[in-house]
Amino acid sequence: MCIFSDAPSARSTVSHDGHMTLNVERADSRTLPSLKPLRLLDNAGHAVSGAETGGFALPDLETLLGLYRRMVIARRFDVQVTALTRQGRLATFPSALGQEACEIGAVSALRREDWLFPTYRDTIALLTRGVDPAELLAQFRGDWHSGFDQKAHRCASQSTPLATQALHAVGLAHAARLRRDPIVALTFLGDGSTSEGDAHEAFNFAAVWQTPTVFVVQNNQFAISVPLSKQTRARTIADKAVGYGMPGYHVDGNDVAAMYAVTSAAVDRARAGDGPTLIEGLTYRIEAHTNSDDPTRYRDKRDVEHWKRRDPIERLERYLVSEGALTEDVRAEITAAAEELAATTRDAMNTEVEHDPLELFRHVYGTPRAALAEQRDALAAELAGRPGGAE
Amino acid sequence: MCIFSDAPSARSTVSHDGHMTLNVERADSRTLPSLKPLRLLDNAGHAVSGAETGGFALPDLETLLGLYRRMVIARRFDVQVTALTRQGRLATFPSALGQEACEIGAVSALRREDWLFPTYRDTIALLTRGVDPAELLAQFRGDWHSGFDQKAHRCASQSTPLATQALHAVGLAHAARLRRDPIVALTFLGDGSTSEGDAHEAFNFAAVWQTPTVFVVQNNQFAISVPLSKQTRARTIADKAVGYGMPGYHVDGNDVAAMYAVTSAAVDRARAGDGPTLIEGLTYRIEAHTNSDDPTRYRDKRDVEHWKRRDPIERLERYLVSEGALTEDVRAEITAAAEELAATTRDAMNTEVEHDPLELFRHVYGTPRAALAEQRDALAAELAGRPGGAE
Amino acid sequence: MSALPASVVEDGTTTAVTMAGALNAALRDAMEADADVVVFGEDVGPLGGVFRVTDGLHDRFGEKRIWDSPLAEAGIVGTAVGMAMYGLRPVVEMQFDAFSYPAFEQVVSHVAKMRNRTRGVVSLPLVIRIPYAGDIGGVEHHSDSSEAYWTATPGLTVVTPSNPADAYSMLRAAIASDDPVVFMEPKSRYWSKQSLSLPVETAPMDRAVVLREGTDVTLIAYGPTVRTALAAADAGAAEGLSIEVVDLRSLSPFDDETVGASVRKTGRAAIIHEAAQFGGYGAEVAARVTERNFFHLAAPVLRIAGFDVPYPSPKLEEYFLPTPERVLNALASWEW
Amino acid sequence: MSALPASVVEDGTTTAVTMAGALNAALRDAMEADADVVVFGEDVGPLGGVFRVTDGLHDRFGEKRIWDSPLAEAGIVGTAVGMAMYGLRPVVEMQFDAFSYPAFEQVVSHVAKMRNRTRGVVSLPLVIRIPYAGDIGGVEHHSDSSEAYWTATPGLTVVTPSNPADAYSMLRAAIASDDPVVFMEPKSRYWSKQSLSLPVETAPMDRAVVLREGTDVTLIAYGPTVRTALAAADAGAAEGLSIEVVDLRSLSPFDDETVGASVRKTGRAAIIHEAAQFGGYGAEVAARVTERNFFHLAAPVLRIAGFDVPYPSPKLEEYFLPTPERVLNALASWEW
Numbered sequence A, B: 001m002c003i004f005s006d007a008p009s010a011r012s013t014v015s016h017d018g019h020m021t022l023n024v025e026r027a028d029s030r031t032l033p034s035l036k037p038l039r040l041l042d043n044a045g046h047a048v049s050g051a052e053t054g055g056f057a058l059p060d061l062e063t064l065l066g067l068y069r070r071m072v073i074a075r076r077f078d079v080q081v082t083a084l085t086r087q088g089r090l091a092t093f094p095s096a097l098g099q100e101a102c103e104i105g106a107v108s109a110l111r112r113e114d115w116l117f118p119t120y121r122d123t124i125a126l127l128t129r130g131v132d133p134a135e136l137l138a139q140f141r142g143d144w145h146s147g148f149d150q151k152a153h154r155c156a157s158q159s160t161p162l163a164t165q166a167l168h169a170v171g172l173a174h175a176a177r178l179r180r181d182p183i184v185a186l187t188f189l190g191d192g193s194t195s196e197g198d199a200h201e202a203f204n205f206a207a208v209w210q211t212p213t214v215f216v217v218q219n220n221q222f223a224i225s226v227p228l229s230k231q232t233r234a235r236t237i238a239d240k241a242v243g244y245g246m247p248g249y250h251v252d253g254n255d256v257a258a259m260y261a262v263t264s265a266a267v268d269r270a271r272a273g274d275g276p277t278l279i280e281g282l283t284y285r286i287e288a289h290t291n292s293d294d295p296t297r298y299r300d301k302r303d304v305e306h307w308k309r310r311d312p313i314e315r316l317e318r319y320l321v322s323e324g325a326l327t328e329d330v331r332a333e334i335t336a337a338a339e340e341l342a343a344t345t346r347d348a349m350n351t352e353v354e355h356d357p358l359e360l361f362r363h364v365y366g367t368p369r370a371a372l373a374e375q376r377d378a379l380a381a382e383l384a385g386r387p388g389g390a391e
Numbered sequence C, D: 001m002s003a004l005p006a007s008v009v010e011d012g013t014t015t016a017v018t019m020a021g022a023l024n025a026a027l028r029d030a031m032e033a034d035a036d037v038v039v040f041g042e043d044v045g046p047l048g049g050v051f052r053v054t055d056g057l058h059d060r061f062g063e064k065r066i067w068d069s070p071l072a073e074a075g076i077v078g079t080a081v082g083m084a085m086y087g088l089r090p091v092v093e094m095q096f097d098a099f100s101y102p103a104f105e106q107v108v109s110h111v112a113k114m115r116n117r118t119r120g121v122v123s124l125p126l127v128i129r130i131p132y133a134g135d136i137g138g139v140e141h142h143s144d145s146s147e148a149y150w151t152a153t154p155g156l157t158v159v160t161p162s163n164p165a166d167a168y169s170m171l172r173a174a175i176a177s178d179d180p181v182v183f184m185e186p187k188s189r190y191w192s193k194q195s196l197s198l199p200v201e202t203a204p205m206d207r208a209v210v211l212r213e214g215t216d217v218t219l220i221a222y223g224p225t226v227r228t229a230l231a232a233a234d235a236g237a238a239e240g241l242s243i244e245v246v247d248l249r250s251l252s253p254f255d256d257e258t259v260g261a262s263v264r265k266t267g268r269a270a271i272i273h274e275a276a277q278f279g280g281y282g283a284e285v286a287a288r289v290t291e292r293n294f295f296h297l298a299a300p301v302l303r304i305a306g307f308d309v310p311y312p313s314p315k316l317e318e319y320f321l322p323t324p325e326r327v328l329n330a331l332a333s334w335e336w
């Protein structure tokens, strides 16, 4: 089920003037990312002009309205799932509340044939790609390690071992390039994950091989309890791009317009064969790391309040209202869609699915193994109340 | 045996004017390394002035003469060991021929109490630190994994797993800092090794913790057969420093004066508590990767000839001769010292040492293990010609 | 070997100490006793660790003794190696055992080999704490049992407590050891309680203990499965089967003496663990118990282990984990 | 199982094929047959690999089919996972097995688990070639035997040839398999020769073979120790001991059928490997052979393995490696 039919066009909205185009020369000229994050809308919802935009153009109203709709629905979903998790319906859930602009801005720049390599945090990005909520949440409810058809959605499963998925994205992108398929692989990473060796290797392989990969680092300023200052001494995470000879962008991650525009340009660049891009979206994790985390132990509530006042949805809403694009009708439609999704999700999560214990053995190998069949039979026998079974 | 009594002073010879001092502000200002490698002497042996020096001052003649002496002796040693390896006296030997300026310039910037974390390539750096040739070569002859007393020499063993030693250097430096011991840990890395995750993690931990660590990447342009262009797309390896918020220097690695001056400044900076530095020495591996490698398979002989004409020793020699510092007496003394060392090395390598098979069991654990003692006894019995032993 | 003192029996009184609490106390006391003990890793600082094992230590000892590192396990173990070379006694935490895998090269190629490489000159007094095994409803990668990787690596000492008293005593011993120790903490037992007065010193870290005496079969367990073994012994007793339960505590070295004595007495042995059976630690136990006691054995050593599949998702783990019933069924499969 | 065809017996004639040559031919033929087969790793391109296994392939197939990657093993395996997800069949090389350790997390947490995680939707037709074991005079880190790490990991298929014919046939089978295969190449056998006409198809990749028939004892070996086992059988024959030699070929899965049949015939079994004994692969062999054939065994299964120490430096490896004499001594330790 793809809940969004009005997917914004994946074509770039970037102004391709000489200075601002993403291209190899730019990488080779070793331009440092701006210290101030690029943005197209300020927190009051006003369009920004000048250097701060990094030369990127504000997407048109229709595109922005589509992004708004996705964000509102995603948030409703996220809040619903967090509530269900508190009620014990899910084993765990890492919320992306407050990160909707990063998640949806980035992923909306992809075409259907492109691939997404998400982390555990990026549930709403997968939702936006059209994955069914029940299948999506199977992992966090504990039904199976991953619950949706990765090939059908061109989405990898939500990766837990940090930064490992970035290498998969690079490999897949390279394979596509070898086959001359014009597709792009986008991977999300957390700020903390950039410290892992695999992040480095992924950036480097992508740059050396010039794979069509887009790295989106959601800098939500925490890795569980560890603040960014203990993760890197670089001025921005985007600075890391320099060391790989690829373009890096430091973007206001609560400005969905900027996230969408910059990612679209990077996706275009990748598709054109000009290699990878590193995008840092500066945002904030409003919720706890997961439901089992207690953030009062390590951060000041006032910080959270500060960031709540920089809410990505409200920012765009202000702009859309001021432009007259967000009518009451549209608002009502969006609310209804969001509530419907929430209801579907509630129902799905409140409905136990059947688990077949013998499925434990079914997918481990494509080539059947006698010893595994023995173990399966032993479990079957045990379940049937008979002792023993094998041997 | 420390073969060098005239160790150049480890104090910095850098001119500390505002712009050029290595300091945190500089790191924070995200200065990109110069594309042209810094140098103080050009290939003709003329002192360089202006921007190319990066503001570093040429060390005094006495210091340069000391470096020259070390390089000549190190080369003689290197050539001798390669010859012995061809004669089958050593299991393997990775020569550093042509890299003497990197090796000796860098390591000469250390004080005796500082630590060195070398790779398999850096035998002559250890020699320069005073490790006895026979003990030094035990590893490559195959007597034991490492043959010298690491604590006595403040030198770790020559690391084989690439980039792993860089983390040890960071940890040791951090431990020293916690204890307020004013020591520095310098680690060598190859250009290829910068691709490993461990290199990234070492750079990052050092920068975040601000450890007194100096990373010297010897960019000899090959990782066995793989050229630098397949290792990174960055314009210089020093560019990587930006992504960690530490200073990076791109240095002519065949100019020992520059290597010594820049490393000395980095060592001073580290000792002062101002954190790590990344230094890239651009050089060339004149010999094969090791004796078992055949470089004709992957590189053009003319390249080697080109680099031979940029020999680090000849360059300094030209300068010292033109300055009148390299008299025939001095030359004769150096040649004699080099020949003496070569003879000692030949003798040592031609003398079999005794191997005690039971030493296999001696150092694995500090706490004795009964099962290991059984295995030792079984081997002892086997060696004594008796069957069985244990059980 | 003798059974543990009475204090080690679980009793659920209010003066009880959890395993997490005992580990916390051990770290605190070790840090108090020796300024060279430092603790670092992911979230071990102000948060106190995701399992709260380092709770309160950051407040007490400050940033120079316990701190949050960047998020990189090879970096954590690799820098700990350097610190230990310099004479500190680092205790590092891998957040979950699947997240120790990025550090695998540092552990296998350096931690395990440093002392041997340097002919005993550089020993590494380093403790790598690894919360392991499942039964906590964790999603993928949060329930691995990685012990077979470490025990197959010469140079490592690998131990695992099954109760709070051992947790305290063995962690103190691990920190005091000049050899590197992989200290495996059974996640599902973190909240198990025991009435205890700390500090406590139990059997030496490298010895197994007989936790329950019996005459018919030796049931060997460690970490999380000790509870399973004790429950099986209870249930067995009800059926007239006298099960002797041995808690290995030390996986490497293996206490041949204690286990052998028990097996020679009972004539039968079984080993329980959560990790997959194929290539699991139980193979070593079965192989060496058989090698050394073949003619005392009335039946093959049984392995009751996880199936040879990846650890399952929460809703399926009950079918994967060895239960007391599965143990008894297995014992019943022997010809008696 | 039947013995290998006569062509598999070493004869040292001039038309001989080395194991490295057979592997090279297998790669060439697989790349020729299927455009989805790609090869990458460190130095596998123009150099042809440090053991020359990819010699000439770069010239023949060009940079898009076989190339040198950056120097990073997690990167190599991790990108291979992505390529395999997309439908390519990557064959990657770890230069020496100690250098596979940086890729450990990618192998254990992804390569082994992807198919299961995705309920069979994403299988990974990926081959990880690992030159392993010692006896080549290599300095530290160049002679590890890492098989126990991989065989303890459900989801991996682990195989190892002992001769050129199997090297060819099994590598073709590994590349053809839709499951990920850890393909372990015994370094010391790279230059061993066999007169052979390629292509050759030997027994299925997952089956053990009886290489030499015998009646007194089943000697189980794999990879580098098959030669040792055959030599021991020769020497044993001279002393009147009839040794049956089984070459496992597949370490995971384990061929219970072939091995069991042999053990039930001889009533005695021993396993030889280079890796340290404690926690080594031999433990699994001993444990399962005993479990399944206990009442046919006249004596405990013996393990003749490396000592429980890090692999030694070149001058000491002769004392570490299992020799035919050590095998015979061990067999003599049984009560007959």
Ligand SMILES: Cc1ncc(C[n+]2csc(CCOP(=O)(O)OP(=O)(O)O)c2C)c(N)n1
Residues within 6 Å of the ligand: A121, A160, A161, A162, A189, A190, A191, A192, A193, A194, A220, A222, A223, A224, A285, A289, C042, C071, C095, C099, C102
């Ligand atoms: C290799 C690895 N190490 C540790 C963990 C445990 N862990 C899970 S999430 C997390 C923090 C990740 O922070 P970040 O990358 O910033 O992502 P965020 O959670 O903020 O989205 C940690 C340490 C893991 N999943 N994988």
Ligand SMILES: Cc1ncc(C[n+]2csc(CCOP(=O)(O)OP(=O)(O)O)c2C)c(N)n1
Residues within 6 Å of the ligand: B121, B160, B161, B162, B189, B190, B191, B192, B193, B194, B220, B222, B223, B224, B285, B289, D042, D071, D095, D099, D102
């Ligand atoms: C982790 C690891 N992977 C692979 C190797 C095999 N290997 C040894 S040297 C080498 C090339 C290293 O190149 P570089 O870092 O540039 O150093 P150089 O040899 O040029 O000094 C490789 C691939 C290794 N030693 N360690």
Ligand SMILES: [Mg+2]
Residues within 6 Å of the ligand: A190, A191, A192, A218, A219, A220, A221, A222, A223, A224
């Ligand atoms: Mg984060």
Ligand SMILES: [Mg+2]
Residues within 6 Å of the ligand: B190, B191, B192, B218, B219, B220, B221, B222, B223, B224
């Ligand atoms: Mg190099």
